[in-house]
Amino acid sequence: MRSREPGLRGTIVVSVLPWLLLGVLAGCGRADGDGDADAQGDGSVTISGDDVIVAELNWTPPVPRIEPGEEAEARERADAALRDDDLYATSESAIPLYMALSGIEGQERAAATGLRRARARLLVLGGMALDEADTGDSIAGLRAAHAFAAVARHLAADDADVVAYLERVDDSDRLWELNRNAERALQAGELGESGGGALAGFRAAAALRPGQPRALQGLAAVESALIRRAETSAGEGDFQTASRWLAHAMTIRPGFATVPDAERRIERMRATRIRQLRDAGVAALPKINGVVQARERLAEILVIAEPGDPVAMDLRERIDRAVHYGDFRPGQVFTDALEGGARGPQMVVLPHGGFMMGALPGDEDADDNEKPRHPVRFERGFAMGVREITVGEFRRFVDATGYQARAVRRGFSMAYDERTGNFLRRSNVDWRSDYVGRPAGDTMPVLHVSAKDAQAYVDWLTAQSGRRYRLPSEAEFEYAFRNGSSERYPWGEGTPPEGAGNMTGALDRSPSGRTWGNAFAGYGDGYWGPAPVGSFQPNTWGVHDLAGNVSEWMADCWHATYRRAPGDGSAWFNPGCRDQVIRGGSWASSPVQTRASWRALAQVDTTNARIGFRVVRDL
DSSP: OOOSSTTTOSOOOOOOOHHHHHHHHHHTTTOTTSOOEEEOTTSOEEEOSOOOOOOOOOOOOOOOOOOTTOHHHHHHHHHHHHHTTOOSSSTTSHHHHHHHHHTSTTOHHHHHHHHHHHHHHHHHHHHHHHHHHHHHOOHHHHHHHHHHHHHHHHHHTTOHHHHHHHHHHHHHHHHHHHHHHHHHHHHTTOOOTTSSHHHHHHHHHHHHSTTOHHHHHHHHHHHHHHHHHHHHHHHTTOHHHHHHHHHHHHTTSTTOSHHHHHHHHHHHHHHHHHHHHHHHHHHHTTSTTHHHHHHHHHHHHHHHSOTTOHHHHHHHHHHHHHHHTTTOOTTOEEOOBOGGGOBOOOEEEEOOEEEEESOOTTOTTOOGGGOSOEEEEESSOEEEESSOOBHHHHHHHHHHHOOOOHHHHHTEEEEEETTTTEEEEEETOSTTBOTTSSBOOTTSBOOSOOHHHHHHHHHHHHHHHSSOEEOOOHHHHHHHHHTTOOSSBTTBSSSOOTTSOSOOBTTOOOTTOOOOSSOBTTOOOSOSSOOOTTOSOOOTTSOOOSSSSSEEEEEEEOOSSOTTOOSSSOOOOOTTOSEEEEESOOTTOOSGGGSTTOEEEEETTOOBTTEEOOOEEOO
8 A cells, every 4th residue: 555654644525335245255356347357368467456555545434423312322333333244334334332431420431342342343354355355356445444543543553453454455455466466567578587577577476476466467478478489489480489488488487387377388389390300301302402402401401490309310310321330220229130030149239430440659668569640531331240159049059050160170168277276178069158167157158169160150140141240440449449449458448437337456365265367456346257248338338248248259350560451440351361350348458458450460260258349340
């Protein structure tokens, strides 16, 4: 309520009948012409009727006429009027009668009691009027509250309850003005998303009277207006602007479903447009200059899509696959069907690209055979076995073909001897055996296989699947080992992080308590000997155990240096070569032998407990 001083210090004249107030409280609500502001479903507010608050009110008590001898009867009329909530409107109302009685000798005490009761009831009714004004958006209720305030101030301006009521009326006046001004700003399109305007007004009203329906409806209307702007922008294809409008709207009523619902609608519009562009790009790919057209559609998508949009990524991948991968995509994991219903090894598609192969400059552990460092580039991607070939996978090959592996034919292989800590020749050890010569589980990496055994397996896979399988080239192995890095080890330098792989660690212990003489300080992986394939985390390209577990046969013949090595990543063959390359550290390799560029030679018929293999496949 506006007043020159707190507590209705203005001068006003109004009289509202209590029965009229009760009618307001019972059903006034949002009747036409009462000055309410209606929130529309389209985000606007319509202001109707006279919503101006009378700023200054004063009550002039009606003067009853009480003849001598009628005092008792007048007191009974006053008490009856009080019971009927007829407090002040006429000379026959309770307060005027009590006031008149208070000036008659002998009636002062009864009149004072009646006035206190009437004032208390007045404040109760005034509170009800304010509730109606604040929660029911009733200007009639606010005006009635002003009338009650004028009477209460006249009776006891300094009474604490009256002062509290007058202050509440002032707050309700302020609330009404805030809402009215905010509604007018909303109608003018001054939403205030950047400060001020309708949003600031409704927020101030909601802060003044938390939960006040009119302010909350106003906030909802501002939110709706912002959403409407967002949808208009989205319909014009301007999704960035739409997102900005929605971001403003989201701050208004956090936790309500309105903005998330609008976001979903706009996202459906965005998704529809993106899918249309993607479909046009996909349709263009098989055509002449189709890649160029598809890239144009992709550029349009990237303007409107959120970062990482899956449809945009799909088109990008399709374009990339068409150029580099055929029907696959980088990172795709797959298995090929084999004859008889079996599946081949699990493969992962590695990205095309280039890297510098060989020892890093300044690597004091590097041998000459790791040099010179030279560029290698893969124009097409390729698939590599996610894990090393297992005993179970090799068993399927042997069972299907009757193949006699090298160690089976000669009756021995090199196995680890726990007693001496060395690798010794042991009879009856072959691909079915573990690192010490005991029967190996099907999930263990196959050991005791020669390069020729590994080649026989990939030849069988090729025949079974109709796809070209082969042993990795050195370049492919190092490329996968580095997986985009240029460090000596996959983790960089120093002690491997926990779970990095099955390598020699100073914390490792053999069954009899042996330790490694040359190992990674402070590291232990829980295994002495190979671990089941895939026991440790893969690298970022999804390949397990490149740095450890078992060393692996490569397709390349051994060459003492990289001079004249192929630059396209293919294997370096020499007809009839007797020595092939092995790569990758094993469970028993020193830290130097675990480096990305480390390489060694072995005769093609070599079998032992440290060498296994994995396969690659052309796309």
